[in-house]
Amino acid sequence: MAIALLSSFVTQGSVNDWYLTLNKPDFTPPNWVFAPVWTLLYISMGVAAGIVWTKGFYHLWVKTALYHFAFQLLLNAAWSIVFFGLKELFWAVIVIISLLILLIFTIRWFKVVSKLAAWLLVPYLLWVCFAAVLTYRIWELN
Numbered sequence: 001m002a003i004a005l006l007s008s009f010v011t012q013g014s015v016n017d018w019y020l021t022l023n024k025p026d027f028t029p030p031n032w033v034f035a036p037v038w039t040l041l042y043i044s045m046g047v048a049a050g051i052v053w054t055k056g057f058y059h060l061w062v063k064t065a066l067y068h069f070a071f072q073l074l075l076n077a078a079w080s081i082v083f084f085g086l087k088e089l090f091w092a093v094i095v096i097i098s099l100l101i102l103l104i105f106t107i108r109w110f111k112v113v114s115k116l117a118a119w120l121l122v123p124y125l126l127w128v129c130f131a132a133v134l135t136y137r138i139w140e141l142n
Contacts, residue, residue, distance in 0.1 A: 023141035041124045048120035052113045065109035075099040089139035096132045
């Protein structure tokens, strides 16, 4: 939740001014959609990580899964900082592609520990795929 809070602070500074001036593709959701979607995604991510954690942090697979989770979470925050804070669209594309790759590895490791935890990350994966396409198109149009 700390990452969600950090991301929201960075985002709020630009979403109502700079972001509005960008050319965006037709499939861009209205701004009000992002907060509830991210809230639900962060809750499911937290539950998934909690399920994995309860399997015992002493276990190598649990540690590996949670390390992947932590690193992808840092990339998640980095995307907000790069896109909204630094307003670097090309680098935001690079960050979100990196996030997508690391998220796939995270889901793979979560599946080793708990299939339910892995499935709880699938909506997040789908959203990041959508966000990657959206980020790329915004970069391309601007």
